[in-house]
Amino acid sequence: MRQSTLPGGGVKIMLSNLRTMWLVFLHLFHKKETIQYPEEKIKLHPRWRGRIVLTKDPDGGERCVGCYLCAVACPVDCIALQATEDENGRRYPEFFRINFSRCIFCGYCEEACPTYAIQLIPDFEMAEYNRQNLVFEKEDLLINSQGKYPGYNFYKVAGMDAGVKEKGEGDNEEPVVDIKSLLP
């Protein structure tokens, strides 16, 4: 334990110190880890959990059906919405509000969403000078894209008629049985 008092041990420590200094000096020529941020962007992976968006289906309609599951799943209660229906009985949110000053980007809303409407995308550059600007309304959240699930249209596979397709005409759906006919 008291190695440093021995002359031999002292010399050994000294040499190892000199070696340390040399090895640290060589770091001058190593590749630098710094990413010079505003000019040089960090590479974000496709499933990186960043800014939350509302996606649209391939027909350009809103995917969100206003089921409130995201608002329920949210651990910090940062999602607020109000569901309503159009004349065809298709549900959509009357307003949809995410308070990003509360959001913790946990992704539970995305997991809870039954229609792939709410999605987290790889974007973190959303700093604001004014805190109120972090409250995103539906027009700020809605993007003109299908996000991570292209080609998916909830009302094409859902059983109900909401003005998107006739009953029984959805994907993987059998035609409606004519209950007034005797034929099999």
Added chain:
Amino acid sequence: MTVMQHIWIVIGVLFVLLNIAAGLIWVERRLLALWQDRLGPNRAGPLGLFIVLADTLKLFFKEDWIPPFADKKIFILAPAIVVGSVLLSFVIIPFAPNIVVADLNIGLLFFLAMSSLGVYSIVLGGWASNNKYALLGALRGASQMIAYEVFMGLSLMGVVMLTGSFNMGAIVEAQKDMWFIVTQPVGFFVFFIAGIAETHRLPFDIPEAESELIAGYHAEYSGMKFGMFFIGEYLGITLISAMMVALFFGGWLGPSFLPPLAWFALKTFFFIGVFILLRASLPRPRYDQLIEYGWKILLPVVLANLMITGAIALWMKGG
């Protein structure tokens, strides 16, 4: 030399030194960063040089707070002592032939005396802060200084013996044929270690010891008073580097394609770099290890060096 020339030299030395002390903020941060695989401050101005301005302005605008429990007069006095004593030490440094503030015939002793005075700033600062961490730092600083002051002086006596003078100019002149690093390697080695301890730089920053004592003796200081300790530390590095150059590496001597002053500055900057490299690479020893190392290894080594140098000097004289 006329009086005017003297005044110009004093003003020039002060100007250059204070600028170097400020510039070392940038040098240290950049070099440390490079040795840690980072880039360091590179945004403000060319190569990030204006970080010095930003840091200085920040220090000036910080609240200059004196704790109500502190001993006010001594608290204010302490940071001035460190800068004052280090600047006074620079008086005897021969930057080039005829560029020296005071060509004292006891130059080396003056340097040793002034660098010992520097410890008062640590002790008084820690004492006046009336804070147990500060006091612990001050205590450590005092005993470290006492331990390392002893062989800092003794390590230089070999050089004095070979020169036969305490005058710094004479010591540099005596290295015309051979630098003292060749004839006094042990002396240099011990002086270097003692110099690190003297400036309480890492790895011997035991009075500060951020991870143990928060900031040690200057824990209660803020604003420009802290800045004075900071400048004092950088001036101390410059002083010890300049002394090493003057005593062991031939001072201003060098091939004539560069002026003497440039040789002196180049060598000094090399050693400043070594100081920063030390900070980047070595961990801080425990307090008892430091003191033990000083008294049990370095003191016998330096005494042996002194005796052997003396014997050889006598034998060479044919006495």
